[in-house]
Amino acid sequence: MTINPGRRDFLASMAAAALFPLEEEKPELILHNANIVTVNSREPRAQAVAISRGRILAVGSDQDVLHLGAAGSRKIDLGGKTLLPGFIDAHSHPAMAGVMHLRMVDCDLRSISALQAALRARAAKTPAGEWVLGFKYDDTKTADGRPLNISDLDAAVPDHPVQIEHRGGHTAYCNSLAFQKAGINDKTPDPAGGKIDHDPATGKLSGRVAESAREILDKAIPQTLTRDDHREGVKLISKMLAKTGITSAHEAQGTPTDLLAYQDAHAAGELLYRAYCFINYRYIDSMIAAGVRTGLGDDWVRVGAMKLVCDGSISERTARLSTAYAGRPNDFGILVMTEDELYSYGRKAHLAGWQIGTHANGDVGIDTTLRVYERLQRENPRHDPRFRLEHCTVINDDLVRRIEALGAIPTPFSTYVYYHGEKMKYYGAERLNHMFALRSFLDAGIPATQASDYPPGEFIPMMALQSEVTRADIKGNVWGPKQKITVEEAIRVGTIHGAYASYEENLKGSLEAGKVADLVVLGRDPLKEEPSTLISIPVERTMAGGRWTFEA
Numbered sequence: 001m002t003i004n005p006g007r008r009d010f011l012a013s014m015a016a017a018a019l020f021p022l023e024e025e026k027p028e029l030i031l032h033n034a035n036i037v038t039v040n041s042r043e044p045r046a047q048a049v050a051i052s053r054g055r056i057l058a059v060g061s062d063q064d065v066l067h068l069g070a071a072g073s074r075k076i077d078l079g080g081k082t083l084l085p086g087f088i089d090a091h092s093h094p095a096m097a098g099v100m101h102l103r104m105v106d107c108d109l110r111s112i113s114a115l116q117a118a119l120r121a122r123a124a125k126t127p128a129g130e131w132v133l134g135f136k137y138d139d140t141k142t143a144d145g146r147p148l149n150i151s152d153l154d155a156a157v158p159d160h161p162v163q164i165e166h167r168g169g170h171t172a173y174c175n176s177l178a179f180q181k182a183g184i185n186d187k188t189p190d191p192a193g194g195k196i197d198h199d200p201a202t203g204k205l206s207g208r209v210a211e212s213a214r215e216i217l218d219k220a221i222p223q224t225l226t227r228d229d230h231r232e233g234v235k236l237i238s239k240m241l242a243k244t245g246i247t248s249a250h251e252a253q254g255t256p257t258d259l260l261a262y263q264d265a266h267a268a269g270e271l272l273y274r275a276y277c278f279i280n281y282r283y284i285d286s287m288i289a290a291g292v293r294t295g296l297g298d299d300w301v302r303v304g305a306m307k308l309v310c311d312g313s314i315s316e317r318t319a320r321l322s323t324a325y326a327g328r329p330n331d332f333g334i335l336v337m338t339e340d341e342l343y344s345y346g347r348k349a350h351l352a353g354w355q356i357g358t359h360a361n362g363d364v365g366i367d368t369t370l371r372v373y374e375r376l377q378r379e380n381p382r383h384d385p386r387f388r389l390e391h392c393t394v395i396n397d398d399l400v401r402r403i404e405a406l407g408a409i410p411t412p413f414s415t416y417v418y419y420h421g422e423k424m425k426y427y428g429a430e431r432l433n434h435m436f437a438l439r440s441f442l443d444a445g446i447p448a449t450q451a452s453d454y455p456p457g458e459f460i461p462m463m464a465l466q467s468e469v470t471r472a473d474i475k476g477n478v479w480g481p482k483q484k485i486t487v488e489e490a491i492r493v494g495t496i497h498g499a500y501a502s503y504e505e506n507l508k509g510s511l512e513a514g515k516v517a518d519l520v521v522l523g524r525d526p527l528k529e530e531p532s533t534l535i536s537i538p539v540e541r542t543m544a545g546g547r548w549t550f551e552a
């Protein structure tokens with residue numbers, strides 16, 4: 001028995017590397033005759049890429065790369081198709097969403113009757129008395145012109161308790177049996193920070209509960225998810241992301257359970273995207289005590305930033321703004337954590353070497369968060385802390401200047417203008433020119449990222465490109481045209497900027513020798529496409545770490 005096998009293995013691998021330097025390595029695979037957008041400014045276009053052991057060996061012309069092939073090298077002629085680096089979704093909730101897709105009814109439907117049919121079908125397969133749960137319901141997207149109510153749910157599912165979550169996650173809709181199980185009746189008072197809605201005419205429960213009132217329902221729902229369920233969730237969402245060209249995602253509100261699910265899915269060969277797993281501030285003490293900090297892990301599963309939350313949501317109109325919501329003169333939105341709380345958690349994490357990502361949507365929320373970051377750097381300057389502003393939706397010139405000075409990274413919603421157009425009117429035309437402000441960020445040299453916030457937003461990268469380039473919604477209404485960017489810029493935002501946001505710009509985000517082989521093959525060239533049809537460009541193949549994770 002050796003005393004230190006780990007060290008012996010290490011020395012052995014060093015010897016192997018010396019015997020077979022990278023230059024001598026032969027490619028396992030060569031993709032050629034492609035229109036390659038490398039996102040590498042030294043060599044922006046190429047035709048071929050050689051891949052070995054999950055990494056890129058060479059990128060260049062067909063002539064330069066094809067001759068590197070050996071007897072065992074596979075060659076794929078892409079017939080002139082466009083090849084890009086894989087997309088990086090820098091703010092999403094895939095592990096959480098995966099479990100929801102596994103267990104819940106997807107209520108992203110366009111009428112209340114369609115929703116009732118989906119719930120009825122699930123109830124038929126569920127033992128009586130057990131919960132029927134749904135998610136991704138959006139009151140602004142059904143043709144009925146009114147929100148779901150308790151009678152709709154009772155009519156569809158009388159014998160099972162039902163809870164349907166709103167797409168934004170802050171509200172939910174329940175049937176009578178669900179309220180009965182949670183001990184809520186017509187007379188139950190609103191909890192602090194929450195609301196149980198009533199029909200104004202009858203005073204009876206309307207079915208909707210908001211914010212902290214949701215916790216009363218949550219307590220009544222048995223928590224039966226196992227470690228295996230969480231792994232299965234990652235497996236399921238992996239396939240969904242791969243299909244759209246995503247090869248990396250930042251889990252923006254991660255927990256130790258998510259971190260474990262990622263490790264389990266990776267060990268089982270089921271993880272198809274690289275995960276940068278944020279850790280919610282509630283767990284930061286135990287993580288620091290265990291000696292963990294941002295960056296621990298490997299190329300597939302890595303500990304991300306600590307997550308803090310400053311203010312409310314854009315899609316549910318609770319972000320904290322300096323001027324009131326359009327048509328609601330006294331409504332400025334809400335602050336979720338105080339500046340003191342943000343500072344005290346932030347200080348702990350900052351001193352322990354963690355990156356910090358704070359949810360900040362409204363201009364007041366962003367100002368507050370920047371003040372905390374500026375103070376942390378003033379009191380304890382750290383080299384390259386890469387503070388993140390999660391969402392960073394409503395900005396002004398002064399905020400942009402401070403973001404640039406601090407070297408902070410905003411992760412604005414990429415698909416909201418296109419997908420949530422019907423909600424834009426609450427912000428007003430003038431304010432929309434300062435929202436999801438990619439033009440302002442890029443002009444100031446700020447590396448803002450692509451970010452879906454799925455489930456609240458859609459994660460399809462081609463939708464992100466179209467939304468960012470056209471600023472038009474599904475119906476063609478344009479919102480905030482001053483913030484339009486070019487397709488070329490949108491590709492950088494969706495690739496190398498996302499890599500920078502997780503300190504991995506030397507590992508991925510562009511196609512260059514030495515980086516991981518994460519890429520996507522498209523049916524048409526986005527740089528030649530009419531901007532209003534970018535979303536229709538088919539994804540033909542996705543590769544992560546040299547392995548095809550999706551093939552059409």
Ligand SMILES: [Zn+2]
Nearest residue numbers: 091092252453
């Ligand atoms: Zn989020």
